[in-house]
Amino acid sequence: MPMNKIERDLNQALAELYNQFTLNENHILIIGCSTSEVIGEQIGTAGNETAAAEIFQVLADYRERYGFHLAFQGCEHINRSVVVERSTFDRFNLNEVTVVPVREAGGAMAALAYRSFKDPIVVEQIQAHAGIDIGGTLIGMHLRPVAVPYKGSVTKIGEANLIMAITRPKLIGGERAQYKL
DSSP states (O other), rough: OOOHHHHHHHHHHHHHHHHHHHOOOEEEEEEEEEEHHHSSSSTTTTOOOOHHHHHHHHHHHHHHOOOEEEEOOOOOGGTEEEEEEHHHHTTTTBBBBOOHHHHHBBBBHHHHHHHHHHSEESOOOOOOOOOEEEESOGGGGBBBBSEEEEEOOOOOTTTEEEEEEEEEEOOOTTOOOOOOO
């Protein structure tokens, strides 16, 4: 069965992001996704589980291939808390909160991640190493300092705008500081 346009575009975006920032088992990729926006509706109005499932599968395949950790941001109705696997929670020493994301409070993407993960847990915040924002969900609060926008050739997933980010360590020092040898 051929991949649809959402899957093709997300695969292309992930390949470009991965070429810019090599994710591995030591990294977290935060995903913010408005499935409403993906299907051409206003954010928060038409959560779509079919779109969420297509997006989740592409991301899960990449996670399986490269070993990085996935995190899915919920909507403002659950204070933008984040769904992760318990192994991510343990590895990165995160703080648990009590909530179960559902389509109406958390969003279709976070709800699907919660149901799809082997051992899901919801955390209050995270400091991810890279991020993908599909539809303007404002993932910046869950990125490590310093976030650097990354623009690939794919600018939309479905009808939703796509913004990606990588992070880098802070540059410190004064005028005599050197950053490369």
